[in-house]
Amino acid sequence: MFYETISYNSGDFIIREGEIGKGFYILEQGELEVARDGKVLNEISLPGAMFGELSELLCHKRDASIRAKTGAKVKFFDMELGEFVEKNPKFAVKIIRNLGRRLCRMNSVAIEGNTRNDFLRNILAENDSEVKHQPVRLLVVDDKPMIINQIKEFGKDPGWEIEGASEIDAAISLSETYDFSAYIISCSLPDDGAVELRRKLKTNPKSSTAPVVGMLVKGDDLAMRKATDAGFSHFISKPFDKNKVTSRLYEVLNLDASDQYFDLEENILFFRVPKIITPELFEDIKSSYSSRIRTTINDGIENVVMDLTALEEVGEDSVELVGEFAEMIEEMGSPFKIGFIVQGEDSEMWRNLDGCEEAQIFESLEDAKGQMS
Numbered sequence: 479m480f481y482e483t484i485s486y487n488s489g490d491f492i493i494r495e496g497e498i499g500k501g502f503y504i505l506e507q508g509e510l511e512v513a514r515d516g517k518v519l520n521e522i523s524l525p526g527a528m529f530g531e532l533s534e535l536l537c538h539k540r541d542a543s544i545r546a547k548t549g550a551k552v553k554f555f556d557m558e559l560g561e562f563v564e565k566n567p568k569f570a571v572k573i574i575r576n577l578g579r580r581l582c583r584m585n586s587v588a589i590e591g592n593t594r595n596d597f598l599r600n601i602l603a604e605n606d607s608e609v610k611h612q613p614v615r616l617l618v619v620d621d622k623p624m625i626i627n628q629i630k631e632f633g634k635d636p637g638w639e640i641e642g643a644s645e646i647d648a649a650i651s652l653s654e655t656y657d658f659s660a661y662i663i664s665c666s667l668p669d670d671g672a673v674e675l676r677r678k679l680k681t682n683p684k685s686s687t688a689p690v691v692g693m694l695v696k697g698d699d700l701a702m703r704k705a706t707d708a709g710f711s712h713f714i715s716k717p718f719d720k721n722k723v724t725s726r727l728y729e730v731l732n733l734d735a736s737d738q739y740f741d742l743e744e745n746i747l748f749f750r751v752p753k754i755i756t757p758e759l760f761e762d763i764k765s766s767y768s769s770r771i772r773t774t775i776n777d778g779i780e781n782v783v784m785d786l787t788a789l790e791e792v793g794e795d796s797v798e799l800v801g802e803f804a805e806m807i808e809e810m811g812s813p814f815k816i817g818f819i820v821q822g823e824d825s826e827m828w829r830n831l832d833g834c835e836e837a838q839i840f841e842s843l844e845d846a847k848g849q850m851s
Contacts, residue, residue, distance in 0.1 A: 481553045486546040493544040499533025501556045507809075508550025514542045521547065525806075526765030614638040614731060615656060619649045619675060620664040620693065625716070629662060632720050636738050646675050653685045659731055661685070662714070664693045665705045673708040680709070689730050721753050735759060736766040744847055746781045747774045747814075749803065753788045755795040763799060767806050774814075781850045782807065783843065785819040786828070801831045808833035817846050 483506065486492060492503065495514060510522040510529075519542065522529060533540050616638060618629045626642035633640040641656070643649040646667070653661070661679055665672045672692065679685040689712055692705045696715040705713070712730050714723050728735040736759075741748045747770070752759060774782075784803070789796055807814050817838040818828050825839050840846040 481555045484552055484554050486550045486552070488546055488548050491543060491545045492550075492552060493530055493540050493542075495540055495543040497540045499530065499540055501554055502528060502531040503555070504528050504553045506551040506553055508552075509547040510544050510550060511547045512542050512544050524765065524768050526761065614659045614733075616640045616660050616662060616727075617643060617649060617652055617656075617658045618662045619643045619646070619667070619672075621645070621667060622664075625664065625693070628718055629723070632718070632723055636724070646671050646678075649675055650678060653679060653682065658685065658688055660689045660691060660727070662691045662693060665701050665710070666693075666695070672705065672710075676709060691727070691730055719754075725756070725759060734762065734766065736763040739763060740766075740770060742774075742777070742779065743783075743843060745779055746783050746843075746846060746850060747779055748843060749782065749784045751784055751786050751789055751796060751800060753790050755799060760795055760799060764802060767803055768810075771807060771810055775810075780814060781817065781846075782814045783817040783819060783840065783846045783850070785843065787819055787821060792827070797831070800828065801834075804831050804833035815850060817850060819843060819846065 481504075484492075486508070492510065505522055505525055505527045507525060508523075511518050512520040512522065512529075522544070529544060530540070614633075614636070616629070616633065618626045618640060620626050620642075621644050623642070623644065626644070630640045630642065641652055641658075643652055649661075649663075652658075661676075663672045663675055667675070676690050679688070679690060690710065691712040691714060692710040694701050694705065694713055694715055696717070702713070712726070714726050724738055725735050728738065739750045739752060741750075752763075784800060786792075786796075786800070804816060807816070815838070816834055816836070817840055818825070818834075819840050819842060820828060821841065828834055829837050829839075838846075838849065840849065
């Protein structure tokens with residue numbers, strides 16, 4: 479175990495301003511205050527939030543104090559950040575996102591603090607709105623229409639716009655017409671077509687910044703090496719697994735992978751528990767719980783339904799994922815009614831979880847809508 483879980487009482491200091499930065503932290507539960515010179519600047523309440531990493535990264539003194547606002551539990555990583563990232567490369571993405579959010583907050587504060595910048599603030603707000611509502615548009619290039627149709631089917635649930643092309647010239651024409659979020663190219667196109675197409679996309683200013691994802695047959699190491707040598711760095715494997723493909727695309731597009739499992743259905747927060755729960759997906763979904771529950775309360779929604787029918791097997795990860803969601807709902811005092819969509823002999827087992835004793839069992843979402851409305 480390379481971290482230690484530490485509990486703090488309200489008022490306890492976790493980090494003190496001016497200390498030499500050593501190690502970093504991840505909030506597990508509770509609320510924290512960030513203060514400088516005795517003045518509270520911010521709060522940290524989202525489970526999974528990381529703090530203390532900047533001082534560790536730059537070998538600087540802590541520039542603020544962090545203390546527990548309520549009883550809190552944190553994970554303390556007593557190791558160099560570089561060493562941790564080396565052992566957990568995917569964690570680097572979380573660090574980049576964390577620092578990016580911090581930079582955005584600093585920019586926002588700078589703008590709000592200068593009344594002469596009202597015009598600039600309005601422009602940024604408009605741009606931010608455009609980014610949030612900009613649709614995801616993908617171009618799939620494969621000489622087999624069935625493959626294109628499979629990817630299109632995967633994009634229906636998240637509402638992505640997916641175009642298909644079976645030839646390089648058609649793909650180039652589409653890339654010059656539309657702004658695609660990413661390109662998905664079969665590495666088995668004839669005459670090294672995938673390599674040539676990637677080169678043309680990356681040398682065209684209109685398409686050069688969009689990520690390019692290669693499609694390979696699982697286990698084809700020779701094709702993998704050839705594509706990697708040609709500059710491909712992202713891949714999905716055939717035969718396709720919908721959960722793995724969509725999770726990979728969410729990662730490539732720098733989107734929150736947990737979004738694909740939550741929907742608002744009338745007066746219901748609908749949570750589709752994934753078929754396979756990887757450690758990365760587990761953390762992504764779990765870290766979104768607090769904000770989703772708060773948003774749901776704010777929207778006046780009173781029901782939560784968890785669909786367990788896609789689960790490949792009921793194991794420790796799935797029970798923990800569902801159990802922690804129910805526990806957080808209970809801890810936040812949320813006035814939710816909880817329901818499960820589940821079939822078979824496992825249906826009653828889920829009622830044994832804390833906070834689920836009164837849960838209703840449904841056969842489908844339509845059944846839940848009818849009974850919970």
